[in-house]
Amino acid sequence: MSTASRRRLIRDFKRLSSDPPGGISGAPCADNIMVWNAVIFGPADTPFEDGTFRLVLTFEESYPNKPPTVKFLTKMFHPNVYANGELCLDILQNRWSPTYDVAAILTSIQSLLHDPNPNSPANAEAAQLFRDNMKEYVKRVRTTVEDSWMDGEEGTSG
Amino acid sequence: MSSDNSQLPLDQRKLSDLTDYEVASLTQELKAEEASKRPLVGEVEPLERLSDEYKNETFLAKIASLQRDSWTGLRRLRGDGDCFYRAFAFSYLERLIPLPPSAAQLALAKVESLLPLLDQAGFQKDIYDDFYEPLRDLLLALGPDSKLPRPTATSLHASFNDTETSNAIIVFLRLLTSAFLRANADDFTPFLFGLEDDPRFMLEGGAPTMDQFCSFHVEAVNKEADHIQITALTRALSVYTRIAYLDQSGAPPGGFGAGAGENGDVKVDFVEFEGESEEKLNGALLYRPGHYDVLYR
Numbered sequence: 001m002s003t004a005s006r007r008r009l010i011r012d013f014k015r016l017s018s019d020p021p022g023g024i025s026g027a028p029c030a031d032n033i034m035v036w037n038a039v040i041f042g043p044a045d046t047p048f049e050d051g052t053f054r055l056v057l058t059f060e061e062s063y064p065n066k067p068p069t070v071k072f073l074t075k076m077f078h079p080n081v082y083a084n085g086e087l088c089l090d091i092l093q094n095r096w097s098p099t100y101d102v103a104a105i106l107t108s109i110q111s112l113l114h115d116p117n118p119n120s121p122a123n124a125e126a127a128q129l130f131r132d133n134m135k136e137y138v139k140r141v142r143t144t145v146e147d148s149w150m151d152g153e154e155g156t157s158g
Numbered sequence: 159m160s161s162d163n164s165q166l167p168l169d170q171r172k173l174s175d176l177t178d179y180e181v182a183s184l185t186q187e188l189k190a191e192e193a194s195k196r197p198l199v200g201e202v203e204p205l206e207r208l209s210d211e212y213k214n215e216t217f218l219a220k221i222a223s224l225q226r227d228s229w230t231g232l233r234r235l236r237g238d239g240d241c242f243y244r245a246f247a248f249s250y251l252e253r254l255i256p257l258p259p260s261a262a263q264l265a266l267a268k269v270e271s272l273l274p275l276l277d278q279a280g281f282q283k284d285i286y287d288d289f290y291e292p293l294r295d296l297l298l299a300l301g302p303d304s305k306l307p308r309p310t311a312t313s314l315h316a317s318f319n320d321t322e323t324s325n326a327i328i329v330f331l332r333l334l335t336s337a338f339l340r341a342n343a344d345d346f347t348p349f350l351f352g353l354e355d356d357p358r359f360m361l362e363g364g365a366p367t368m369d370q371f372c373s374f375h376v377e378a379v380n381k382e383a384d385h386i387q388i389t390a391l392t393r394a395l396s397v398y399t400r401i402a403y404l405d406q407s408g409a410p411p412g413g414f415g416a417g418a419g420e421n422g423d424v425k426v427d428f429v430e431f432e433g434e435s436e437e438k439l440n441g442a443l444l445y446r447p448g449h450y451d452v453l454y455r
Contacts, residue, residue, distance in 0.1 A: 097378050101285070
């Protein structure tokens with residue numbers, strides 16, 4: 001079935017695979033182009049360095065006029081990520097523009113990792129530690145980074 | 159400000175707990191949901207049908223005054239926050255239909271001359287080209303070198319009800335508006351303001367920067383156009399536009415008494431953008447609080 005959203009997703013995939021921004025990768029599921037798996041590598045020189053964080057992006061037929069829903073599959077400790085993996089990011093909510101493609105979405109999430117938005121806390125504890133106790137914050141993030149390696153192995157074997 | 163249930167979706171929280179900013183977001187969500195049931199662009203219908211929707215005497219008197227000024231028709235647009243851009247684009251192209259093909263050629267040259275502003279604003283050509291294509295194709299089809307059948311009001315109406323075409327044109331106009339605002343930031347920045355409790359702009363003393371304004375209020379889908387966006391877009395394209403404001407303003411205190419009868423004093427304010435009209439225009443946009451339609455005579 002060829003619809004505007006599917007055509008656009010094929011383009012997004014071509015763009016992402018021909019000119020991939022550093023530290024991100026993503027591809028549609030083999031049997032459903034509307035669902036993508038993606039991996040963001042923790043940016044260097046941040047507490048998230050060396051982490052491999054897996055996400056799932058779910059698109060509707062209204063894409064690109066409406067944003068996809070994006071969810072971390074890897075357990076995160078971040079001020080703007082909810083316990084269920086959903087995230088609070090303005091471009092995925094009230095600042096969406098159809099000019100954002102999958103590469104732009106993933107790049108924005110990658111920069112959100114080291115640049116949390118204190119105005120929209122989704123994880124109150126992470127937000128509080130980020131603000132008041134950086135040392136403890138980094139420690140907690142490093143734990144999720146180490147866990148993310150295990151998570152990645154499960155992902156490939158399953 | 160933030161209560162315990164502040165993590166709940168807006169529509170599950172008590173209205174009295176919401177900040178102005180949250181009420182604005184919720185209003186937009188509800189409008190978008192309601193709007194999805196209407197066509198993107200409606201057929202022209204008689205203006206008197208509008209009177210059936212109002213009991214308010216100021217509105218009724220103003221509609222009557224429009225009719226006396228020989229405004230006869232109305233084309234309704236879906237109220238999804240994109241309505242100004244859609245109404246503007248439709249009316250802009252529809253006005254070219256009866257004109258000689260050179261008018262469309264000129265319009266296209268004007269649009270092409272603005273593309274460098276998009277690059278300057280940091281939009282990538284391979285991305286904005288997709289959104290530009292439908293508008294360019296319509297202008298080309300209205301121009302002198304077209305091998306395609308010339309668009310008519312009917313075919314334009316069909317194009318604008320094709321979601322992909324219609325939305326691409328809106329995205330492109332939003333990018334043009336944004337690029338023009340950014341390129342003329344010195345002129346426009348003094349007019350930027352934010353809702354007082356909008357948490358995003360607290361750091362800047364309540365007003366957004368041009369960059370924030372453009373990304374939140376111009377480029378983002380379904381965000382309504384205000385005076386500043388309308389000024390920027392009409393100025394960028396040099397397109398004369400007039401807007402009839404059908405609102406409560408000018409109502410006599412205490413409303414119309416029984417003696418007011420056929421009150422001819424209540425007029426609809428027409429606001430003109432981008433100079434005086436050189437040609438006698440038979441079109442205008444009709445503004446009702448929060449919404450734009452196209453007006454005909």
